[in-house]
Amino acid sequence: MIRxxxxxxxxxxxxxxxxxxxxxxxxxxxxxGKSVGCIMKIIQRAQRQAPGPDGVRRSRWxxxxxxxxxxxxxxxxxxxxxxxxxxxxxKTEYDFLLNKLSYDGHPIEATLHFRALDRPRDIRNLLSLxxxxxxxxxxxxxxxxxxxxxxxxxxxxxxxxxxxxTWSGIIFDSNPPxxxxxxxxxxxxxxxxxxxxxxxxxxxxxxxxxxxCPRCKDNIGLPFVSLYRQPSGRGPNAENLPNLEVGYYxxxxxxxxxxxxxxxxxxxxxxxxxxxxxxxxxxxxxHVAREKLKAVTDYPLIIAFDNTGRDQAAVICQxxxxxxxxxLHEFVMTDTGTRTLVREIVKPFIVSNYPGAxxxxxxxxxxxxPSDTDERNTFEEISEAxxxxxxxxxxxxxxxxxxxxxxxxKRFLGGDKFGLxxxxxxxxxxxxxxxxxxxxxxxxxxxxxYTDKPEKNLVSHxxxxxxxxxxxxxxxxxxxxxxxxxxxxxxxxxxxxxxIAFT
Numbered sequence: 001m002i003r004x005x006x007x008x009x010x011x012x013x014x015x016x017x018x019x020x021x022x023x024x025x026x027x028x029x030x031x032x033g034k035s036v037g038c039i040m041k042i043i044q045r046a047q048r049q050a051p052g053p054d055g056v057r058r059s060r061w062x063x064x065x066x067x068x069x070x071x072x073x074x075x076x077x078x079x080x081x082x083x084x085x086x087x088x089x090x091k092t093e094y095d096f097l098l099n100k101l102s103y104d105g106h107p108i109e110a111t112l113h114f115r116a117l118d119r120p121r122d123i124r125n126l127l128s129l130x131x132x133x134x135x136x137x138x139x140x141x142x143x144x145x146x147x148x149x150x151x152x153x154x155x156x157x158x159x160x161x162x163x164x165x166t167w168s169g170i171i172f173d174s175n176p177p178x179x180x181x182x183x184x185x186x187x188x189x190x191x192x193x194x195x196x197x198x199x200x201x202x203x204x205x206x207x208x209x210x211x212x213c214p215r216c217k218d219n220i221g222l223p224f225v226s227l228y229r230q231p232s233g234r235g236p237n238a239e240n241l242p243n244l245e246v247g248y249y250x251x252x253x254x255x256x257x258x259x260x261x262x263x264x265x266x267x268x269x270x271x272x273x274x275x276x277x278x279x280x281x282x283x284x285x286x287h288v289a290r291e292k293l294k295a296v297t298d299y300p301l302i303i304a305f306d307n308t309g310r311d312q313a314a315v316i317c318q319x320x321x322x323x324x325x326x327x328l329h330e331f332v333m334t335d336t337g338t339r340t341l342v343r344e345i346v347k348p349f350i351v352s353n354y355p356g357a358x359x360x361x362x363x364x365x366x367x368x369x370p371s372d373t374d375e376r377n378t379f380e381e382i383s384e385a386x387x388x389x390x391x392x393x394x395x396x397x398x399x400x401x402x403x404x405x406x407x408x409x410k411r412f413l414g415g416d417k418f419g420l421x422x423x424x425x426x427x428x429x430x431x432x433x434x435x436x437x438x439x440x441x442x443x444x445x446x447x448x449x450y451t452d453k454p455e456k457n458l459v460s461h462x463x464x465x466x467x468x469x470x471x472x473x474x475x476x477x478x479x480x481x482x483x484x485x486x487x488x489x490x491x492x493x494x495x496x497x498x499x500i501a502f503t
Contacts, residue, residue, distance in 0.1 A: 003082055005040055010239045012230045013037035017044055021226040022151075025139065025172040025187070028230030029267040031248055033240035034173035035078050038135050041171055043083070045133060046110035047103040050166045052158060057108045059132035059165075060157045062150070066141040068116040075137045076114055083112075117146060130156035132165050139172035144182040147172075176263055178271035178434060180427030180459075186225060188269075189292065189425050193221035232266040259435045271434040278402065278454050278463075281409055282433040286418045293328050293423035296320065301328075301354060303346065304393075304469035305363035306461045307338045307378040313461035314346050315429070317469045324419055325408050325473055330426040332462050338367070338378040342385045350386075361390035362472045364464065368392055393468040394475045398453060401467035404474045420470075429466060432459035 007014035010033045016026045017040060024041075026034050042061050049057045063079065065071040071094070079096070080089060087098040087110075094114040101108045115126045123146065131154045136142050147170065155168035177183045186192075194205040195213040206213055207224060231237040233249035241248075253265045259277070262270040268284070295301065299318050302325075306313040316329040329349070333341050350357065367378035382390040395401065411419025422429055431437075436459045454460050 005036070005082065009033075009242050010037060010230075012228050012239060013040070016226075016228040017041040019226045019228075020167060021223050022169040023172075023225040024169065024228070025174070025226070026228045026230065027174055027176045027267060028239070029175065029233040029249070030252060030264045031233065031240060031244050032230045032238075032267070033243065034230070035075070035137055036082060038137070038171050038173050039079050039082055042110070042112070042133070042135060043086075043098070043101075045167055046098065046108055047101070048166055049108075049110075049132070049158075050163050051106045052162045055106050057103060057106050058110070058158050058162070060111045060130065061113065062126065062129055062131050062134040062153070063112055063114045063137065064126065064134060064142065064146075064150075065114075065116050065137045067118050068122075070138070071114055071116045079112070079114075117142070127153060129153055132157050132168055134170050136170065136172040138174050140174045140177040140181060140183055176267055176269045178427075178436075179269050179424070179430040184269060184427060187227045189427075192224040194224050196220075196222050230267055232268075234265060262434075271431050271436050276439040277433075277435040278437045278439065279406065279409065279433055281406065284430075284434075286416070287409060287420050287433070288422050288424055288430060289326075290424070292425050293326055293421065295328055295354065295357075300358035300360050301350070302360045302362070302469050302472060303350075304465045304472065305338070305341070305361075305367070305378070305382060305390075306464040306468070307341075307363040307367040307382065309461075310335050310337070311458070311461050312336055312338060312341050313465045314341060315426075315462065315465045315469055316346075316350075317466075319473050322413055322417065323411060324413060324417060324421055325470060327420070327422040327426055327429060327466065327469075329423070330429050330462050330465075332428050332458060334458070338381045339385075342382050347385050359386060359388060360472065361386060361388065362393055362468050363390065364468060365392035365394075365396045393471040395471065401464070401471060404470035405463075405467055407474065408470055426462075428459050428462045432463045437463045 007017075012028070013026065013033055016024060016037060026037060028034050046057065046059045046061075049059045051057050063075060065075045076094070083096065083098060086100045087096055089096045096112040096114070098108065098110040098112060113129060113131075115122065117123055117126070126146075127149055133154050134150050136147060139147065150170060154170060155165050158164065174183070190209045192207050192209050194207050195216060195218055197218065198206045198213055198215040200206055205224070206215060208214065208221065212218055213221060230239050234253070238249070249265055253261045256265075259270055262268045295318055299320060302317045302319060304315050304317065311332075311334045313330070313332045315327055315331075318326045318328060320326065331341065331345050331349075333345065350359070361382055363379065363382065370377050379390045379392060405420065408419035413419060422433075424430070436457065438455055439453070454463070
């Protein structure tokens, strides 16, 4: 049976299908028609493939899911529901030969290889295919390495001798990932582009992430990666509703926590946590900047460390006279001591990006204890590395630390400004705000009970560092109208610096 597909209720999918970028993807809530849209794009591209010498439009496509159960139970049935009458399915090989279509009088032969990534041999077989294009179904479940290597497997069929590929590339769909996922970084932070005019020595495109083309200085370029975001399933522009039961999204949201609803109903970036988020008042629209934050040269940088234990972190912030603490950068290291974090990570970053900047250094007051090996404490390590004194935060009690951050989050500065603003590049901190920085759920039958302290995990170290920065602002920083600041008993006069990472 051949079904008729219409873009009328999925305008985002229509725009996605017409985009020729090398990597194109669509993010949206459950039930929004993403996967079917990707299958339609494959069929479109198969139709538009130029005929070979014998007049046949040939192409090969990899359709990839993270596991065979997901592939068999979800991806393949969704695809066959729409294309089963257009060819034959080889169940033992997980291949579909689409050969009952023609376009402009030319027959089409498109092979769809359904593949999963359960076993090493499956990955080896996938990465040996010569393809026209690839579709990653639920790409957030796929390792970045697989997606990266797939760039070299597409554009290989048909060969140049048989006419070459009219279009080649990678398409994907997914529910939105959390903000420290590699996919978020690619789509929202790096946003790679290529020059619209220049070519490299081999005739290929010239990619650039920030700035401009290194050859012609064009700073606009064309998107190498294009993303299409579908609207919330509860909103007035919700897509694919005629293909869903009435009340689908209302039932999906009923009784679910806000993190689940944010990701799977509203189609927003988020983390679905099994626990209670520490910061209940976090609002992404209020507390996360829309664009990457850069430093203002007239004000010092506050570097705060979680400088105890084997997993350590640091954040680089600025406090502006309007009363806003801006979080510019984050560093989280596992199985690393303070000396390594400071000398090999944070200081080189400061020297490279903020030469001459005034610095304020603070951290975990527990770091004043001497180490067991050389009697030095972590504040001595930090002070010696930067050549200025570092001081411990006033308190290490959880209430004081959380209160300092929450006070900034609640501070309304007028318009759309609040007292805490985090750069979207700080994915680990944002993931923590979304729910990974959490009170662990206790296994108590019939009750929802949680621990009284945040669970120790990767994001908790970054949040500890942020709390020490907030305490420093709350307790010691007094900005004057003359543009100087009193820090403790000393006075630091602000002087503009020549910085690389400036606004």
